[in-house]
Each structure stands twice: as C-alpha cells, then as structure tokens.
Amino acid sequence: xxxxxxxxxxxxxxxxxxxxxxxxxxxxxxxxxxxxxxxxxxxxxxxxxxxxxxx
Numbered sequence: 001x002x003x004x005x006x007x008x009x010x011x012x013x014x015x016x017x018x019x020x021x022x023x024x025x026x027x028x029x030x031x032x033x034x035x036x037x038x039x040x041x042x043x044x045x046x047x048x049x050x051x052x053x054x055x
Contacts, residue, residue: 004031007040014044021045 002024003017014020014033024030026042033041 002031002033004033004041007033014041017041 001019003012003020006012007014007017017024019030020041024034024041026034026037026045029035029042031041033039034045036042037046
C-alpha cells in the first residue's frame with residue numbers, strides 16, 4: 001500500500017504510489033512521508049511538481 005520507503009530512497013515519486021492523494025492525504029496519512037508537513041508526499045500533495053528547473 002504505502003510506498004514511503006521507496007519514495008525516501010528515491011526509487012519512486014509520490015505520484016507513483018497507488019494510495020497517494022486518494023486513501024492517503026494529509027488529513028488521513030498512511031505513512032511517515034505524509035504525516036509531517038515537511039515529508040516528501042505532503043510537500044508533493046500541497047505544492048505539486050512544477051516541472052521548471054531553476055539554476
């Protein structure tokens with residue numbers, strides 16, 4: 001279910017997780033990546049991916 005381990009290792013992105021944004025949200029977190037507001041999934045949920053790289 002929760003792919004937090006793979007996300008923390010950089011193997012997957014939050015969008016690759018099957019429960020991201022559906023069963024797993026900041027209001028109902030399923031893993032550590034969503035629990036903290038600084039977690040990878042929580043940040044991705046709130047701010048998304050802009051696709052614009054800055055130097």
